[in-house]
Amino acid sequence: MEKMPHWADIVLIPLISLLLAAFLSALVILAIGENPWTAFKLMVDGALMRSAGWGYTLYYATNFMFTGLAVSVAFHARMFNIGGEGQAMLGGLGVAYICLFIPWPHWSLALLGASVGAAAFGAFWALIPAYLQAKRGSHIVITTIMFNFIAAAVLNYILVNVLRPPRSMDPATAKFPEATHLPTFRDMFSTAENIMFRGAPANVTFFLAIAACVLVWYLIWRTRLGYEIRAFGFSESGAKYAGISPVRITIIAMVISGALAGMMSVNTTMGESERLILNSTEGAGFIGIAVALMGRNHPFGVFLAAILFGFLYQGGAELALWTDIPRELIVVIQALVILFTGALDNMVRMPLEKLFMALRKGDA
Template structure:
């Protein structure tokens, strides 16, 4: 039998990890002579205290949902896709091409086309490492991280030499036409009489990301393909026995993963910047790894973890703005959260399992006093 009840496994472990990360962060803030309580207050009010704060938190969270789902799907197949960064960059290129070169009558059609464009480019970028892994055994961790650098170079070339409007000094595309501007949460919620900050970048992509969460959940747990992906991830020998092809699963899982990472571009490129700039992804591809780890590769977990990291991003930005806490320290806090929720999982789990065992044994010895 499993040692811990499911609720402890899913809720208690990450919560305690998070608490430990928070305590350690507080100590670090104390050590540099700032007040941790004030810092937390500032983070909470900055990220969650206004619709403006929420707008940013959810905007970041949308990015992390896409990249987190991307990592999670590959994880289920036992593949560690750390190329989300590059796949999201290429997704941006896909979105830019779709938005700039095709005259769209309305954003609703444009967003569908942009989803396809970004997913296609992201998937193609993941396809090459996937093929090398499936056919030649080149390790996917190495190839995907190398492809991040290649993606950056490709984007640089495209922006500087091809997509840059004539006369512009900025390595970025022209602004997308008015028709493809995505409605922000302000626009979406206004008809319902909900006032939402006009300046915040959260937009309709959040809805797309939430739909993606549901679809990924259906795919992984409710389809035969999902069973095959999970089987392959758990035991390649068992998958071979069942006739589940390793090349097929590696390719499919990575294509889906790359497509999800690429789709992040509809949020940051189409929804926020409304043009493609050089450093559009801003590390969201890597945060996706932490989000997937913390969310245990489950779409609900990914959704919650993405919001947490969105909070950390926005709260951190507020800290950097209003206190003398340096920006680097925000990164330290984020790193602590990743460390405790991802890497040091067993540090919390083991003692907790022991506590549950002890509890179970005492309740058992009460019923059988013969012990």
């Protein structure tokens, strides 16, 4: 018999963890001499009460959906892909090559091409650690951490020495051609008299991210491959006994994970900056960890958690603008979410399980 009902596992525990994180963050805000309630209202005002705020919130959420899905697909195969950051950097390189060197007639085709490029480059960067894990037994976490740093060096080298336009001091590529510019929410939703999402970077990639959520859901719960990935994650020896090859699943799950992480850069590089800059990922690869944990590795959970973190990011920027609270507050909140939903999961879970057991005894 289950120790507690399923809904408690997927709703109650993340909710309590989130409340704990929010409570501690409020204490932090109090400790630095600001009022947590006014801070929260400022965040809501800035991120959710105007369409431009939503435009930023959903822009960040798009990044986090891709990286959150990336982490969760690897989690399903019981692997911790900490290398989303590096895979996204390489994905950016893929986007840049596709956009700069292929003359695209229309943005929709360019989007398709850039997505394939980003996914391929990201997948490649995950393939090497996956291969080393599957064939040589080197720990995936350590190799993916190392690959983040190697990716940063590779990107730095290519931007400084290869793709930087002549006479430019900035370590960045040239601006992508006009035809590859993606329509923003403003282009899509504004009418002549009513301009929506003014100046916000949210763009059509958001819908790509939603499609990715649906596809990942379908893959994990409705296909044979998804079943094999989950079975492998549940019990490696059991999966082996059922004839599932650990090498194959390790590599496939990581390649999918890397491809998803890489596709994040379609949003940042093609949708927002419209050129590849050195720090386009801005730590989104790591936020994917928090998003996946919070979303309980389910695409719908990831979707919600990504929007929550998008709100936190945009709200945090507003706070930094209007108060003395620096943006790093968000990093603290992110750390607390990872801590409570990931590492201290049992601290929340054990008392709850006891509670439900006691309740059940009371009924019987």
